[in-house]
Amino acid sequence: MLAASYFFYGYWKIEYLSLIVISTTVDFLAAQYIHRNKSQVKKRIGLSVSLITNIGLLMFFKYAGWFMEDVLHPAAAIDLAQIERFKSFWNFALPVGISFYTFQTIGYTIDVYYGRSQPENNPLKFALFVSYFPQLVAGPIERFSSLHHQLFSPSKWNYQNLQHGGRQILYGLFIKMCIADNISPIVDVIFNEPSAANSTQLAFGAILFGLQIYSDFHGYSLIAIGTARLFNVKLMDNFNAPYTSISIREFWARWHISLSMWFRDYLFIPLGGSRVNQLKLALNIMIVFLVSGLWHGANWTFVIWGAMHGLAYLLERFFISKNTANWLNFPKWIATMTIVFTAWIFFRSESLAHAAGYIMSMLNNTGNGVDLTFEPIHISLIGLFILSDLHFRNRSISTWLDQKSLVIRWVVYAFLVFCIFGFAGISNHPFIYFQF
Amino acid sequence: MKVIKKIIVALIVFFLLNQLYKHHALLVFAEKHADQYLQLHKIKNCDVIYFSASSNFPPENIEEKDPRKISQFIADHYPNLRFDAVNKPASHAAMYLALLEMLPENAEAKRFIITMNLRSFGPSWINSDLESALSQSSVFYNKRPVLFNRFLVSLNAYDQKSTVERQELVKVHWNHDQLPFEAPKNTVTSWCAVEKWGDWRNPKRQLADQYIKQFGFVIDEQNPRVKDFDAICNLANERGFQITFNLLAENMETADSLIGTDLTSLMKRNAKWLVERYENKGFTVVNNLEVLGAEHFTDKNFPTEHYFDTGRKTIAKNVAEALRYEPK
Numbered sequence: 192m193l194a195a196s197y198f199f200y201g202y203w204k205i206e207y208l209s210l211i212v213i214s215t216t217v218d219f220l221a222a223q224y225i226h227r228n229k230s231q232v233k234k235r236i237g238l239s240v241s242l243i244t245n246i247g248l249l250m251f252f253k254y255a256g257w258f259m260e261d262v263l264h265p266a267a268a269i270d271l272a273q274i275e276r277f278k279s280f281w282n283f284a285l286p287v288g289i290s291f292y293t294f295q296t297i298g299y300t301i302d303v304y305y306g307r308s309q310p311e312n313n314p315l316k317f318a319l320f321v322s323y324f325p326q327l328v329a330g331p332i333e334r335f336s337s338l339h340h341q342l343f344s345p346s347k348w349n350y351q352n353l354q355h356g357g358r359q360i361l362y363g364l365f366i367k368m369c370i371a372d373n374i375s376p377i378v379d380v381i382f383n384e385p386s387a388a389n390s391t392q393l394a395f396g397a398i399l400f401g402l403q404i405y406s407d408f409h410g411y412s413l414i415a416i417g418t419a420r421l422f423n424v425k426l427m428d429n430f431n432a433p434y435t436s437i438s439i440r441e442f443w444a445r446w447h448i449s450l451s452m453w454f455r456d457y458l459f460i461p462l463g464g465s466r467v468n469q470l471k472l473a474l475n476i477m478i479v480f481l482v483s484g485l486w487h488g489a490n491w492t493f494v495i496w497g498a499m500h501g502l503a504y505l506l507e508r509f510f511i512s513k514n515t516a517n518w519l520n521f522p523k524w525i526a527t528m529t530i531v532f533t534a535w536i537f538f539r540s541e542s543l544a545h546a547a548g549y550i551m552s553m554l555n556n557t558g559n560g561v562d563l564t565f566e567p568i569h570i571s572l573i574g575l576f577i578l579s580d581l582h583f584r585n586r587s588i589s590t591w592l593d594q595k596s597l598v599i600r601w602v603v604y605a606f607l608v609f610c611i612f613g614f615a616g617i618s619n620h621p622f623i624y625f626q627f
Numbered sequence: 628m629k630v631i632k633k634i635i636v637a638l639i640v641f642f643l644l645n646q647l648y649k650h651h652a653l654l655v656f657a658e659k660h661a662d663q664y665l666q667l668h669k670i671k672n673c674d675v676i677y678f679s680a681s682s683n684f685p686p687e688n689i690e691e692k693d694p695r696k697i698s699q700f701i702a703d704h705y706p707n708l709r710f711d712a713v714n715k716p717a718s719h720a721a722m723y724l725a726l727l728e729m730l731p732e733n734a735e736a737k738r739f740i741i742t743m744n745l746r747s748f749g750p751s752w753i754n755s756d757l758e759s760a761l762s763q764s765s766v767f768y769n770k771r772p773v774l775f776n777r778f779l780v781s782l783n784a785y786d787q788k789s790t791v792e793r794q795e796l797v798k799v800h801w802n803h804d805q806l807p808f809e810a811p812k813n814t815v816t817s818w819c820a821v822e823k824w825g826d827w828r829n830p831k832r833q834l835a836d837q838y839i840k841q842f843g844f845v846i847d848e849q850n851p852r853v854k855d856f857d858a859i860c861n862l863a864n865e866r867g868f869q870i871t872f873n874l875l876a877e878n879m880e881t882a883d884s885l886i887g888t889d890l891t892s893l894m895k896r897n898a899k900w901l902v903e904r905y906e907n908k909g910f911t912v913v914n915n916l917e918v919l920g921a922e923h924f925t926d927k928n929f930p931t932e933h934y935f936d937t938g939r940k941t942i943a944k945n946v947a948e949a950l951r952y953e954p955k
Contacts, residue, residue: 372781566655568652568655601636604640605640605644608641608644609648611778611781612644612648612774612775612778613652613774615777615781616781617763617780617781619783
């Protein structure tokens, strides 16, 4: 399995395998060092080596170019020619999945440091934990404690795993190929030239991008979870109907769950968590959201996206009671979705100026409108996806199907296959989260 | 046993889904993305089918006395035969081959006129940016289940290079393919560099460059278009098709006036090679290369095979005459 995982990753670009090997080796040795030493100072040294190595790799490959262009260059500390030389020397291309596997392996070292996990003594087994192929490139970001028993027990191929895994892969393919890939060309048209689109189209574009990124990433996560399930490995769910949330807090409990939990356990709680004064708490929350934004990419747009969520979270936490009357749920949902979809504009835009232009055009209705073609079948599929998302809130399609008769199960399979084969998008759109 | 039963049921379900897609959904998709597939299916029972790229069409935005297609002019000569055409801009031999291969065995059409466009043998057309769209549509031109073909399109399982990648490929040919002349006319790039029309801002220089880039190549057996035409000939022999190749007219006058006889001699040499190759295989090749003067060509800023009605009629007449000598 380790060889298969390394082959899978090396197939993209063989050079980047060295990064995984570095990350794996350092964390394996650091965890052993932390575990063997009783001295708190030595434990901290071990942890620091792990953090510096992983965050260093991440910073170098993900943020070095951006830091030079957006921070050093404006401060006149470096000229553009030097930046270009630096970039061409390192032949910059972000190694796929680096943000995911570095976070996973950092989590392991921190767990060993706090005594929550025993270190793995077999380097090959640890290497498999870091590089396990279904979740290597875009998560879910797993914990060592939940994965190691599953990964290292003898693989059990059985019909039930095949059935559950197959269903998740099928549904994942459906929402990626039939929803995300059909939406993406329309989103591209609107976002590529926001000044030409009218207000309605721009608002529609923000909503559509929200649907696109959800169906794209949720689809990927289901395919990853389903693939792991084929090998008798249960990965955590990454999404749970996030657009039904009536608060930003709830949204983050339903959106990219594995990342939210990682930030909670490995950043928010070490910063002091909730057991600090109100000012420090607000600061901690903002740090988590800003880092979360920056984690997505080296661009101010992601920082603003994180900041918007952070501010909204703080407003909720300090000014809105958790227990409000039921009739307020709908206005709360509207308010939450307005924030979420407005923040997506920044997330999707190439730069802050682009995002500002988009929002100004939307508010001022300056564009004459762009030509958007949406086929009825695609509208129907998106409608169906929204309904199914509501239906599968807090449960999976696989467990729902377990309760249905054989005929209904086969009708659902046939329908999904028919849609995937017959109505998937045809433009070339890789998974959005592969770029992070 | 249980697994085998499930596989059989799955295959039956897939067959039914394929039929459902073929009869209720394919049309909408094919109209946008695989129109030649539909054209051919509509006319598969004609007596003669004419395959071409945009050369068959009258010019856009120009009023003509007789704005009909070349294929319609040919049909005038044979009022008792049912003629029709399958056209798509930038189409070429690979597409015609795929379409002929998927023609149902029970189709009545057995006679075909296939345009042979000299420019389509060159690296510029072979690596054209339009090739991605054509490759996408060609996924449908085979006998696999249509639902599976549609899935392959979603997976982008066809030649889908970016514009930059295609331009790089063309540049490699222009820089390295050897032409049968002394330096500096031995490659397209070096030839373009020594023209007599001044720098690139001169429109004549731009047009002259385009002529060299579009026709500066030597056709041989390794040319992908030649391989496709060879395959068309083999298919015709297997299935008893009667095929006439229509080697289209090029604007030789303009080429001659801009670059001189070196380029036109190369064009003639390539045309002669094609005529001899396919006549030796027993097929008729109507050589229209030099039949039209510059006044018959509609596009003045780029070498194309777009003709005014007088030009289209001349080509049609030559093809129609050649058809008379084909075995009935």
